[in-house]
Structures are given as C-alpha cells and as structure tokens.
Amino acid sequence: KGKDNSDKKININTANIEELKTLNGIGDAKAKSIMEYREKNGGFKTIEDIKNVTGISEKMFEKIKEQIEI
Secondary structure, eight states: OOOHHHHOOEETTTOOHHHHTTSTTOOHHHHHHHHHHHHHHTSOSSGGGGGGSTTOOHHHHHHHGGGEEO
C-alpha cells in the first residue's frame, strides 16, 4: 500500500504527547491539555468530547476529527 501510516488514527485516550502533536494544529500546550483532561475525566467517551478541552474549538475539531478515534 505504501501509505498505511496516514490512515492510522490517533487514539485520543491512549496517545502520548508526541502522537497528539502529529494532529493538525496541536502543539505542546494543547497536547498537555488533552492529557490533563483525560486524567481528570477518565478519558474521552466520544471524539466530540475533545471539544471540552481548553483551547480545542469547534473549528479545531473540524480539522482533526478525521485523524482521531477512541
């Protein structure tokens, strides 16, 4: 196939900071916020829950929703 990796989605419940930073527009600060949210709330129930993370707007979600899973 050759492009296996680009099809691989990032699991927002298990991804580490480096993996989270591969998402469009996610840098150190947002990756840390995602991890903190996860620890506080016991993980994400749906990918839409990522919009509850500080700094993740609807617009940001639209950019990354095809790249993430739970």
